[in-house]
Amino acid sequence: MDFTLNSEEELFRKTIATFVEKEVMPVADELENKGEFPNSLFQRAGNLGYFGLRYPTKYGGTETNTIMFCILCEELARGWLSLAMITAMQSLMGTNFIYRFGTEDQKKDLLVPAIKGEKIAAFALTEPGAGTDLESIQTTAKKENNHYILNGNKTWITNAPVADFFTVLAYTDKSKGLKGVNFFLVEKGTPGFSIGKKIDKISVRGGTIAEISFDECKIPLSNMLGKDGEGYPQLQGILAEIRVMTGALSVGLARRALEECIKYSQERKQFGRPIGKFQAIRMKLGEIATDLEAARLLVYYAAWLIDQKKSCMKEASMAKLFASEMANRVVDEATRIHGAYGIAEEFPIQRLFRDARFLLYGGGTSEILKLIIGREMK
Numbered sequence: 001m002d003f004t005l006n007s008e009e010e011l012f013r014k015t016i017a018t019f020v021e022k023e024v025m026p027v028a029d030e031l032e033n034k035g036e037f038p039n040s041l042f043q044r045a046g047n048l049g050y051f052g053l054r055y056p057t058k059y060g061g062t063e064t065n066t067i068m069f070c071i072l073c074e075e076l077a078r079g080w081l082s083l084a085m086i087t088a089m090q091s092l093m094g095t096n097f098i099y100r101f102g103t104e105d106q107k108k109d110l111l112v113p114a115i116k117g118e119k120i121a122a123f124a125l126t127e128p129g130a131g132t133d134l135e136s137i138q139t140t141a142k143k144e145n146n147h148y149i150l151n152g153n154k155t156w157i158t159n160a161p162v163a164d165f166f167t168v169l170a171y172t173d174k175s176k177g178l179k180g181v182n183f184f185l186v187e188k189g190t191p192g193f194s195i196g197k198k199i200d201k202i203s204v205r206g207g208t209i210a211e212i213s214f215d216e217c218k219i220p221l222s223n224m225l226g227k228d229g230e231g232y233p234q235l236q237g238i239l240a241e242i243r244v245m246t247g248a249l250s251v252g253l254a255r256r257a258l259e260e261c262i263k264y265s266q267e268r269k270q271f272g273r274p275i276g277k278f279q280a281i282r283m284k285l286g287e288i289a290t291d292l293e294a295a296r297l298l299v300y301y302a303a304w305l306i307d308q309k310k311s312c313m314k315e316a317s318m319a320k321l322f323a324s325e326m327a328n329r330v331v332d333e334a335t336r337i338h339g340a341y342g343i344a345e346e347f348p349i350q351r352l353f354r355d356a357r358f359l360l361y362g363g364g365t366s367e368i369l370k371l372i373i374g375r376e377m378k
């Protein structure tokens with residue numbers, strides 16, 4: 001059993017940490033306040049190869065593993081959760097279905113430029129009436145001659161205002177329930193496809209989000225990813241990775257919150273001494289550090305199970321549940337340690353406090369994850 005990073009992993013971590021310290025942290029608050037897609041940082045992440053970590057070299061990737069992907073997510077989230085979220089979308093949900101089920105032409109036209117950061121990817125499941133309950137989606141794809149015709153609306157779609165292509169979940173046969181859903185590729189500019197209202201939010205503002213809609217939107221038959229009826233099993237095949245990735249984002253964000261607390265508690269003086277000298281504050285730091293370490297172990301253990309090709313639905317769900325709740329506990333304590341300055345715009349801790357909320361939803365809410373874990377206790 002070995003709980004340490006090997007030399008290649010440690011070097012990779014240091015390289016990303018340097019990028020984050022020098023290029024992300026100095027601009028994160030300003031970019032977050034603008035609430036715009038961070039074009040130049042996105043390009044830079046593409047140039048550094050961060051979008052292709054687990055894809056084959058023939059598509060421009062570097063064929064590394066889930067542990068390395070978690071290191072990337074953790075380090076980026078330490079700097080700015082919005083950039084980490086966009087990177088995860090680009091390198092996992094937004095491109096994974098094309099890689100696994102697309103044609104070679106689709107991979108050449110979309111996956112390869114996406115890995116370089118030249119095209120932006122999005123992933124569309126959620127609808128106004130269907131969040132957790134995916135079976136309730138209303139979007140349909142009807143086969144007509146040599147095309148599918150898409151109709152419906154999606155919401156909460158990360159990158160929608162700027163994306164070049166979308167992986168979209170729709171029914172080909174509603175009577176079959178989840179056995180009748182499939183993923184389709186839709187490119188920006190396809191007639192009948194439009195981007196709707198942008199959703200303003202208090203969390204991850206650099207990750208721009210909008211509604212999208214399909215009105216008699218005609219796409220070629222080859223844009224169905226995989227075989228008819230396979231959409232749900234395809235989604236199940238990526239859920240553990242999404243959960244572990246969200247766990248790694250949570251660890252990165254909480255790590256930064258702890259660093260900010262240590263710094264603040266050494267600088268802030270009350271009753272003639274730094275507040276970090278008070279036992280109550282030391283105990284809080286001890287609790288945060290322990291919570292964080294427990295989450296990290298769960299996340300990297302689940303990542304290791306994925307790399308060993310072992311089934312890990314329970315472990316990945318536990319990792320996401322514990323780590324995302326831990327991040328929210330940590331930012332709550334962290335803002336308390338900062339006193340009134342915890343909600344002051346000039347301190348980064350208020351951004352971490354807002355951003356942590358996002359971690360609770362993607363990859364399954366805590367309520368649903370508890371149900372999934374409970375179901376595994378047979």
Ligand SMILES: Cc1cc2nc3c(=O)[nH]c(=O)nc-3n(C[C@H](O)[C@H](O)[C@H](O)COP(=O)(O)OP(=O)(O)OC[C@H]3O[C@@H](n4cnc5c(N)ncnc54)[C@H](O)[C@@H]3O)c2cc1C
Nearest residue numbers: 123124125126131132133156157158358361362365367368
């Ligand atoms: C910043 C951000 C980015 C996002 N990006 C994307 C994206 O790119 N693409 C995309 O498709 N979606 C995206 N989403 C949507 C996200 O996937 C959904 O928020 C998530 O699936 C939960 O759905 P919901 O918010 O509609 O909550 P709901 O499903 O309406 O849940 C509301 C509450 O009810 C609880 N609940 C629901 N069902 C049950 C049950 N059976 N038992 C017990 N409790 C239950 C939930 O746990 C929750 O507490 C994004 C969301 C956010 C916040």
